[in-house]
Amino acid sequence: QDRMTVLLDWFVNPDHGPIIIAQEQGYFADEGLEIEIVAPADPSDPPKMVAAGRADLAIGYQPQLHLQVHEGLPLVRVGTLIATPLNCLIVLEDGPIGAIADLAGKTVGYSVAGVEEALLGSVLRANGLTLEDVEMVNVSFALSTALMAGQVDATIGGYRNFELNQMEIEGRPGRCFYLEEEGVPSYDELVYLANPETLDADLIARFLAATERATQFIVNHPEQSWEIFAATAPELQDELNERAWADTISRFALRPAALDSGRYVRFERFLSEAGLIGDTVPVSDLAIDVGAL
Amino acid sequence: MKAARQGALSTTLRLAGVTVLMLGLWQALVALTDTPAFILPGPLRVVEALWTHHALITHHALVTMTEVLIGLVMGASLGAATAIVLAASRGARALLRPVLVFSQAVPVFALAPILTLWFGYGLESKIAMALLIIYFPVTSAFFDGLMRTPGEWLEMASVMGATPARVLTRIRIPAALPALASGLRLAAVYAPIGAIIGEWVGASQGLGYLMLFANGRAMADLMFAALVVLAFLTLVLHAVVDKAAHWLVEHQTQSPDSKVRRIVF
C-alpha cells in the first residue's frame, strides 16, 4: 500500500465526485493506494502546498496554473478532473441585464483574484465593451448572495453546476453566459497538480486510473453514485448537491490522464495577449502525460 | 450554598431574558431592514435549522471547543509569560515590544498558508491560530498592569534590598492581577474567533468549517445556526473566565478595591 495525500481545491462538493467515489468504492485500494483527502478553505493554498512538498497532489485551476508557473512555482498538470470550463458570467434571470452589452456602467463581482479580469475583458471585448466600462469588485465567497441581494449586477467565477442551482433553489434564478461561447478559449476547469521535481509518475498513473474507473461508474450509475457520495457526509445530503451532482456528471474528464496540448498552448497565448504573463512557455512546462514518462 | 444556587438561578434567568431580548432585536432588525433571508434569516428559521441539524452541529461544536480550550490555556500562559519577560527587562522591552506589535499587525489570515505549511491541516494549526489571536490582548493588558505598579512600593522594595525577580513575583505581578484579569476576559471572547479563523484556513471539522461550508452553499440558516451556537459557547466561556478572574483578584486581596465591587455591582 502506497500512501498519497491529495488536497482538494475547496470543501468536498460534487466536483470531486470521481475522487470520493474511487475512495468509497475501494478503487484506490485496488490500485494499492491509501489516499488521504484534505479539504482547505482557501483555494489558492493547495498548489502552494504541493509545490512546497506538503502533499502529493492538489486540485487546481488551469488558468491559475499558467500564472503560478510563470511566478516560478514548481507545478505541473498531471491529470484532468473537470474537462470543460465551469466558470460563467451570471446575471439575474429577471434582472435588467439581457445581453452582455447591457453591462456597461454596471458592477461585476468576482471572488478569486487572478485571471477573472482577463476572462471578463475578453468576454466584454467580444461584445463591444472593455474593462473600463464596468466596475469590478472582489466579493470573496459571497458571489450568489451579492448578486441575489442586488449588490452587484453580475458575477464572474460562479460555477454553472453550482451557483446556478443555488440561485434557483433560493428563488432568484440566474442566467449564465458561457465564457467559451464568448471568445475565451476553452480550458480544463479543474486539474490535478504535482511538483515536477518530486512527482512519482507511477503513483499518479495508478491514482488517475482509479479515478477514471470511478468516473465510468458515475456515468453508468448516476443515481447509485449520488447515494454513495451523499452518504459520506451528512452536510452533503441536500437538494443543491443532488442537483449539482446531476449537472456535473457530463463535465468529468472521461480520460483524466489524457493531455490536450493544444488547450494549454491556446490558453497560454490568450493570457500572454491579455498581458497577464510575459513570454509563453512550452506546454511541457505546464502539463505532462504521466503515462508517457 | 443556598445563596450560590440562587445566584446561579438568577444568572440563568437573566441570560434567558437577554436571549429573548436579542431574538426580538434580531427579528425586528430583519423585519425593519427588509434583509433577505439568504443574507440574514430570521431567528425562527435559524432555530428550525438548529433543530434539524443538531447532531451535525453538536459534532462540529465539540471539535471547535477543544481547539478553543487548548488555545486559550496556551495563549494565556504564553501571553502572561511574555508580559512578565517584557516587564522584567528593559532590553526585552526595547527589542521585543515592536516585534510583538509588528507580529500582531500581520493579519493572521495572511499567515495561514505559512502556518498550515508548518503545522499541517490538523488540530495544531487551529490551536496555533487561537493562540496567536489571544496572545496579544493578554500580553498587552498584563504588561500595562505590570508597568503601573505604584512607585512607593517599588521604592520600599529597593530600600529593602529586594532582588528584581522577587519584586516581580511578590509585588508587581500581584498588583497587576486585575489587569491580567481584564486581558483574560478579552481572550475568552477572542479565542473562539481564533479557532474559527483557523478552521477557515483549512479544516474538515469544526463550527468554522460548517459555517464556510454552509456559506458556500448559501445555506444561511445553517450558517447562522452554527453562528448562534458559537456565540453561545463564547458567552459561556466569557462567564466562566469572568468568574475565574474575579476569584483571582478577590482571592488575593481584601483591599478597598474588592469592597467597591460589592458596592457598585
Place this chain on the structure above:
Amino acid sequence: MKAARQGALSTTLRLAGVTVLMLGLWQALVALTDTPAFILPGPLRVVEALWTHHALITHHALVTMTEVLIGLVMGASLGAATAIVLAASRGARALLRPVLVFSQAVPVFALAPILTLWFGYGLESKIAMALLIIYFPVTSAFFDGLMRTPGEWLEMASVMGATPARVLTRIRIPAALPALASGLRLAAVYAPIGAIIGEWVGASQGLGYLMLFANGRAMADLMFAALVVLAFLTLVLHAVVDKAAHWLVEHQTQSPDSKVRRIVF
C-alpha cells in the same frame, strides 16, 4: 524642545534597529525552515517588490489608512461611550453586557455579507469593520477600569452628596483613564486588521484588496510587500496612540503612578 527632538531621534533609531533585527530574524527563519519563496519570500525580494510597486502600494495604503483612522476614532469613541453607559447603570449592565459579548462572539467575517449589504462595497463597510473590531477591546478595558474605582473615593463622594453623573465624570472616569489607555493601545493594533478584513470581504482598493490580488496572481513578493507596509503602518499607529495614551494619563496626574513610569522605563 531639544529633549523632545532627541526623544524622537532615539525612537527612530530604536525603530530602525528593530527593523534590522526583524529583517534578520525573517531571513533566518526562511533559511532555517527552508520555506519556499512562493510561500514566504525572503526580505530582499520583498524590498525589491516594494520598490518596483511603490506607486501601487502607496495608493492602496492611503485608502486603508483612511479607513483605519476613521474606524479608530469612531470605534474608540463608541467603545468609550458604551463603557460609560455600562458603568453608569446597573440595568444597562445586566442587559447590554451579554449582548456585547454575544455580538463579539460572532466573527466579523460572518457579518461581512450583512455589513456589505447595508453599507455597500465602499469605504463605509470597511470603517464599520474596523470599528466593530476595536469596539470591544476599548469597551472592555475601559469598563473594567471604571468598575475598579477605589471604594474610599466612592464613599467620600456619597458623603458629599455627589450626583451619580458627577461621580462618574469627576472620579470614576479620570481614575479609569489608564485602563482606557490600555484599551486604546490594543485598538491601534486591531483597527488595521479590521479594515483589511473589510477589504477582503469585498473591495476594489486598499492593502487588503492588493494582498488578495497578489495572492491570486501567485505574486508572493507583492503580497508580502503589502503586508510589510501594513505592519509598518500599524507600528506607527501604535506608537502614536501609545504616546497619546501616555499623555492622557500623565497629563491628568502627577501621582506616584506617573513617577513609576519614569523610574521603570
Place this chain on the structure above:
Amino acid sequence: MAPALQITGSAAVGATTIFPPLRLEIAAGRWTVLLGPSGVGKSTLLRLVAGVETTIAFTGTITADDGSAIAPRVAMMAQSDLLLPWLDVFDNVTLGARLRNEMPDRARARAIVERVGLTPHMDRKPGTLSGGQRQRVALARTLMEARPIILLDEPFSALDARARAAMQELAADVLSDRTVLLVTHDCAEAARLGDAIFIMTEKGMDAVAPPATAPIRDFDASEVLDAQGALLARMRGAPV
C-alpha cells in the same frame, strides 16, 4: 440648626464584636471629642454615623434629635486624605461642590486655602505635596462643606505643633455652631477643643469632664494642662 445626635448600639463583623453595646450623646452645635485605644472602633463609629460602613454590622440606632436623616447632613474627613491625584489643590478643595453639580464658592475656597497655608501650592497636584500638606488640603476640603454635622477622624495627626494649633483654631472658627465629632489621639487637643470628651474602650464609653472654660482654649492655660494630664493618665492606663 445643627442637630444633637444619639448613638446606641453595638457593632460586629460576623461573630467578632467590634465594640460592645454603648451609648453616646453628641450635643447640638458643640465639639464632642472621642479618644480611645487604636482599633477600638472609633473610625467605625464615624463611618456608621456617615452611613458608609458596609462590612461592619451595627445593631442599634443612630438618631438626630430633630428626627431627620443624618447622612445627608454630614461632612466627614476620613483617616486617610483621599485626595484625587489628578486634581490640583484648589480643585481638590472645591471637589464637594463640583460633585454636587453646584458652582464652587471660589472666593471662599481661596480664603480657606490661604488659611491652611497652601496658597503657594494652589496649582500643585497632591502627588508632590508633603504628608502634612496633604492633610491640610483634606481639612480645607472638609471645611468647604457647609454641613451641620462634621465628623473629623484624626484631622491634625500629620501636623507639627504650630500648624496643629493653627488648624485647630481655624476649624473651631469655621465650624462654630456645627455639631462636631472629633476623633483624636492627642490629649492636649482633646483638652483644648472638647465641649465634651469621651474615652471609648473595649468595655464601653466613658465620659470625662472637660475643662471648665469654653473652647477653644489656650493650650497652656492651667486647666487645659490639667485636663490634658488627666486624660493622658487615663489613656496610659492609670487607674480610673
Place this chain on the structure above:
Amino acid sequence: MAPALQITGSAAVGATTIFPPLRLEIAAGRWTVLLGPSGVGKSTLLRLVAGVETTIAFTGTITADDGSAIAPRVAMMAQSDLLLPWLDVFDNVTLGARLRNEMPDRARARAIVERVGLTPHMDRKPGTLSGGQRQRVALARTLMEARPIILLDEPFSALDARARAAMQELAADVLSDRTVLLVTHDCAEAARLGDAIFIMTEKGMDAVAPPATAPIRDFDASEVLDAQGALLARMRGAPV
C-alpha cells in the same frame, strides 16, 4: 557597626528650593530626632538618605563615617504604611526577607507581631485593619529589617498615648545600637527618645539640647517635661 552619617547640602526641584544648604551630623548608634514644620523637607531628607528620591535634586554629600555606601544598609519606615493589600499581617511583616530571597525568621516575626499587639490579627489582610493597626504592622515590618541605619518617618502618629509609649519602648529596645533618624511632630516623643534633637526650618538646621539623662526616658520625668516644653515653645514660634 552602625555608622555615623553626615549630610551637607541643599535640595531643589527645578528653580524651587526645597531646603537651603544645611548640615546634619547623625551620631553612630544613637537616636537622632528631627522636628520641623510641615513641608520643610524632612521626608525628603530621609528619602535622600535612603537613595529613593528621584524628583527632588540634592546638591551636596551624604556620607557614612566608615566610607561605605549608605543605601544598602538602610531600613526605612515611610510616612504612609505601604502595606501590600494582598498579604496578611504576618506576610507583610516578613516581606523584607521574602523580597531578598531569604528565609524569613518566623519566630522573630511572631515575637514582634506579639509585641506590637497584633497577634490576634495575624491572618487578616490590611484592608480590614484600623489606621493605628496598619501603622503598627508597618513598624513591625521595619523592625524585622536587621539594618544598621534606620529611618523612621512619623512612625507613631496614628497611635493613642498608651500604644505610642509602648511602641517607643519597643523600638528603642529593638533598635538599640543602631543609627536611628526619627522624624516626628510630637515634642514629647522627641524629648523622650532623642540622643540628639534637631529642628529643621526654612533657614536651616538648629540643634536643640536633649535632656541630660540617657534615653529612653520616662515620659513624666521632669527633665523630659522641661525639654518637651522648650521644644513646644520653639515649634510654636516662641522667640528662639
